Amino acid sequence: VSGRPFVTLLTDYGPGTEHVGALHAVIAARAPGAERVDLAHDVPPGDVRWGAILLARLAPLAPPGVHLAVVDPGVGSERRGLAAALRDGRHLVGPDNGLLGPAAAALGAEAAVELTAPEHRLEPVSATFHGRDVFAPAAAHLAGGGALGDLGPAVPPDSIRHPPMPEPRAGEAGIEAMAVGADRFGNVALLAGARELTAARMQPEDRVWVLVAGRRSRAVVGRTFADVPRGGLLVYVDSHGMLSLAVGGGNALKRLGVEPGEVVGVVAA
Amino acid sequence: VSGRPFVTLLTDYGPGTEHVGALHAVIAARAPGAERVDLAHDVPPGDVRWGAILLARLAPLAPPGVHLAVVDPGVGSERRGLAAALRDGRHLVGPDNGLLGPAAAALGAEAAVELTAPEHRLEPVSATFHGRDVFAPAAAHLAGGGALGDLGPAVPPDSIRHPPMPEPRAGEAGIEAMAVGADRFGNVALLAGARELTAARMQPEDRVWVLVAGRRSRAVVGRTFADVPRGGLLVYVDSHGMLSLAVGGGNALKRLGVEPGEVVGVVAA
Amino acid sequence: VSGRPFVTLLTDYGPGTEHVGALHAVIAARAPGAERVDLAHDVPPGDVRWGAILLARLAPLAPPGVHLAVVDPGVGSERRGLAAALRDGRHLVGPDNGLLGPAAAALGAEAAVELTAPEHRLEPVSATFHGRDVFAPAAAHLAGGGALGDLGPAVPPDSIRHPPMPEPRAGEAGIEAMAVGADRFGNVALLAGARELTAARMQPEDRVWVLVAGRRSRAVVGRTFADVPRGGLLVYVDSHGMLSLAVGGGNALKRLGVEPGEVVGVVAA
Numbered sequence: 192v193s194g195r196p197f198v199t200l201l202t203d204y205g206p207g208t209e210h211v212g213a214l215h216a217v218i219a220a221r222a223p224g225a226e227r228v229d230l231a232h233d234v235p236p237g238d239v240r241w242g243a244i245l246l247a248r249l250a251p252l253a254p255p256g257v258h259l260a261v262v263d264p265g266v267g268s269e270r271r272g273l274a275a276a277l278r279d280g281r282h283l284v285g286p287d288n289g290l291l292g293p294a295a296a297a298l299g300a301e302a303a304v305e306l307t308a309p310e311h312r313l314e315p316v317s318a319t320f321h322g323r324d325v326f327a328p329a330a331a332h333l334a335g336g337g338a339l340g341d342l343g344p345a346v347p348p349d350s351i352r353h354p355p356m357p358e359p360r361a362g363e364a365g366i367e368a369m370a371v372g373a374d375r376f377g378n379v380a381l382l383a384g385a386r387e388l389t390a391a392r393m394q395p396e397d398r399v400w401v402l403v404a405g406r407r408s409r410a411v412v413g414r415t416f417a418d419v420p421r422g423g424l425l426v427y428v429d430s431h432g433m434l435s436l437a438v439g440g441g442n443a444l445k446r447l448g449v450e451p452g453e454v455v456g457v458v459a460a
Numbered sequence: 461v462s463g464r465p466f467v468t469l470l471t472d473y474g475p476g477t478e479h480v481g482a483l484h485a486v487i488a489a490r491a492p493g494a495e496r497v498d499l500a501h502d503v504p505p506g507d508v509r510w511g512a513i514l515l516a517r518l519a520p521l522a523p524p525g526v527h528l529a530v531v532d533p534g535v536g537s538e539r540r541g542l543a544a545a546l547r548d549g550r551h552l553v554g555p556d557n558g559l560l561g562p563a564a565a566a567l568g569a570e571a572a573v574e575l576t577a578p579e580h581r582l583e584p585v586s587a588t589f590h591g592r593d594v595f596a597p598a599a600a601h602l603a604g605g606g607a608l609g610d611l612g613p614a615v616p617p618d619s620i621r622h623p624p625m626p627e628p629r630a631g632e633a634g635i636e637a638m639a640v641g642a643d644r645f646g647n648v649a650l651l652a653g654a655r656e657l658t659a660a661r662m663q664p665e666d667r668v669w670v671l672v673a674g675r676r677s678r679a680v681v682g683r684t685f686a687d688v689p690r691g692g693l694l695v696y697v698d699s700h701g702m703l704s705l706a707v708g709g710g711n712a713l714k715r716l717g718v719e720p721g722e723v724v725g726v727v728a729a
Numbered sequence: 730v731s732g733r734p735f736v737t738l739l740t741d742y743g744p745g746t747e748h749v750g751a752l753h754a755v756i757a758a759r760a761p762g763a764e765r766v767d768l769a770h771d772v773p774p775g776d777v778r779w780g781a782i783l784l785a786r787l788a789p790l791a792p793p794g795v796h797l798a799v800v801d802p803g804v805g806s807e808r809r810g811l812a813a814a815l816r817d818g819r820h821l822v823g824p825d826n827g828l829l830g831p832a833a834a835a836l837g838a839e840a841a842v843e844l845t846a847p848e849h850r851l852e853p854v855s856a857t858f859h860g861r862d863v864f865a866p867a868a869a870h871l872a873g874g875g876a877l878g879d880l881g882p883a884v885p886p887d888s889i890r891h892p893p894m895p896e897p898r899a900g901e902a903g904i905e906a907m908a909v910g911a912d913r914f915g916n917v918a919l920l921a922g923a924r925e926l927t928a929a930r931m932q933p934e935d936r937v938w939v940l941v942a943g944r945r946s947r948a949v950v951g952r953t954f955a956d957v958p959r960g961g962l963l964v965y966v967d968s969h970g971m972l973s974l975a976v977g978g979g980n981a982l983k984r985l986g987v988e989p990g991e992v993v994g995v996v997a998a
Contacts, residue, residue: 195492199481199485201481201968205476205744205912205913206474206476206477206744206745206911207749207767207769207771208912209768209769209786209787211476211769211772212739212767213768215791216766216768216791216792217770217790219735220791221793221794223735228481228485228488229484230482230484231476231478231480231481236715236913236914237978245478245481248478248483248614249478249481249482252482252485253485253488254485254488254489254492255557259826265955266954267956317968318952318968319954319967319968374474374477374478374480375473375505400925414587415535415587415588416535416536416826418535418536427588429588429682430587430588430589438534464761466761467755468754470750474743474745475743475744480745497750497765498745498749498750498753499750499751499753500747500750501747502743502746514747517747518750519863521751521754522753522758523757616961643743643747644741644743644774681760683856684804684857685802685803685804685805686803686806687805698855698857699856699858699861700854700859704912709775712766
C-alpha cells in the first residue's frame, strides 16, 4: 500500500487534449510524488453545473487528496480562484463560479483561501489558462504537503458559490425537472430522483409519456436497461439517484433531441 | 524498478468520461498501491466482440496484473460477473457476456469465480453501474493481493463465454470476412488474416475489388500506408495479423460506409 | 517526493484508443518503475506540424524525462526513427518527420541516434505500428536508465528535421498568418504572435476584420474571453504567445470554417 498523495482532475478541456496534458505536466513537475487520477474531462465546454454535479459525485469515491476542478468560462474575468480544506484532509481547488459548491457542501469545507500568492503560480499568469498557471500549481502545493494559508488570504468557506439547481415539481399530474447532463451512452440525467417518482405515484412497469419541447414519447418506468426492448425509452433512477432517461441499445439524448437546461415532463400514459 | 501491482482498464465508457473516472477512483481508494493503465475506452457502446478482440490483443502487452474489462450492455440482467486467474499470476475481471473469452483462452484461465461476495462490492449495488459497484472493487481486491476465492463461488473456467466470431471464407474466388472494428484513423479490421490472403492467391501489388453492401471499390494489396497514393484504398494485414482496409491519408470506414458486423468481400480485379 | 523516471506521451492516436493503450502497456511492461504522463493524444490524424508545436509547448512543463511522440503518417516508409538526448537529462523519441524538430531546438539536442537495434524493438517489427514496436521500447529503455547509444548508430543532432512553419506577414495593412491548430473549444492558433499585432499597430479594444477564404467577420482585439460578448469574435494572444481567434461562449473553428493550413488575415476595420 502506497502513501503517495492523490490529485484528482476534472475539467471541460476534453479527453486527451493538450490542456489536460499541461495540468498533468505541471503537477508532475511540482509534486513529483503525487499520484494523478483523471475523474472526467468531457464536461461540455463551459457547463459549470454539470461539472459541479460530477465533481460532487466522483470526489467522494476517490481517496482523500486534492480535488482539482476547472470548468472556467469566465477565466480572466473577476471570478475568484479558490482552494478549500475539507473534512478528512481533502482539498478542493478551482474557480469560484459554482463548480466547487456542491462538492464543498457534500464533503464539508472547513476553510478556504483565495489563490493570490505569486510564488504558487506560474508567473506571468496568462489571461486564458488559469488551469495551468494558477490552479495546477496550487493543487501541487497542497499535494506536496504545503499549507493552505500559503496560497492566499482566507475567505469564509460558506462564501463558496453554488450553481443554480432548479427544483423539480412532482405530483399526481406528473413530474417536471430540468435535464442537466448526459453520458456517452446518451443517458440523460434530470434534476429529480426517486422522491419525485413516488410523489407522482409512478413505479416500475408503469407506462408514461416523456415530454420534450412539446413532443411526447412513450416510455416505461424501470430499473435497468434490460427492462425495455431494443429502442424502447426507459425512465429510471440512475446509479447516482438521479431520475434519468435511456433508450435500450440506443441514445436517449439524440432520440429526444433534449438539451441540457431544458425542462422535461414525465406524465402518466 | 517498481514492485507495484498493475490494474489495466478497458471499457466502452468513452475516453475521459465520469464512468472511467469512477473506476479509477474506486481502484485508487481500495488498492492505493496499484498502478492503473488505461488500455482502451473507445470501444463502440455495447460492442462486446470488438472489446473482446482488443482485450485479447492488449492484455498480453501489459505487465502481469489484473485486467479489468467492462463492455456490459446487459448490466442488471442475468449475465454473471466473473473473475478468473490466468497463467503467470494475471487475473481477468468483467461481465461474462463474451468479453472475457478470447483473453481467457489466449492467456490460459486456470480458475474462475462468480462475483457475489457483498464485502467486495459497493453496496447497495446499483442496477446500471456494475463497473463501479462490482467489477472495480473485485479488481482492487485482487490487485491488493486478495484471494480469488474471496470474491464468490468457483465456476468452471471453461464456462467463460466467447463472442460469435464468424469464420471467413477464402478461395480462388476471393475472400469474404466480417468487418469487426475500426480505429481512429478509420482503418477497418476484418475477421481474417494472412492465411486468407494466401488462400485467395493474393499478394502485395495485386489489384483487387473491395465489396461492401453491393458497391465495389478499387484497391491494392500492400504492406503499409505508403504503398498507396493519397486517397488510394489499401488491403493489408495489420499489426495484429488481421486483414484490414485503409485509405492513404484518409478514412476507410467513412469512405466505404462499412459498419461493424457487415460482411466485406475482396476479389481479384 | 518520488525519484521515479517520467515518460510523457504525445500522439495522434486519439484519446482512449487501443493504440495509446498499447504504448502504455509496453512502457509499463518494459520500464515498470516509470511514471507515464499523457501530454496530448488528440492531434488531428497525421498533422505533424501541430503535433510538433504541442510537443515543444508541453514537454518543458513536464519534469525531465523521456518525451515520446508519435504522429507518423509515413510509418513503414523510409523516414528514420530517432532518439535524442537533450540538456538536463531529457530525451526525445519519435519519427524524424518534423515532429521532433521544434522540441529538440527548444530543449537543446546534444546527441541523437537512429533506432535500429533489434534488441530494443518488438520483433518482428510491424509495418504499420512503430509506436508499439519501435518507439515505446526505445522510450522504455531510456526511462530504465539505458544508454542512448544502445539504440542504434549516432546521427548529427542538427540533422533532426523541422516541419514547415510559414512566416507571418505584418504591417500597417494588417496581418497574414497560417492557421495551424485548434483546441477543444474551437480556439484557433495562428503562426504569429504579439510582435505581429504590434507591427500592425493593433491593440486591445481595436475593431478589426478577420478574413478567411474570402469572407470577412467583425472582431475585436482583446486579452481574454470576457472581452467580447457571447458570440463575439476575439483576436488575442493565447497562453502560449500565439495570435489566436476565439468566439465568446462559442467555437471559432466552426464559426469561421477555417482549416489548419489556411492563411487568415486580420485587418483594421
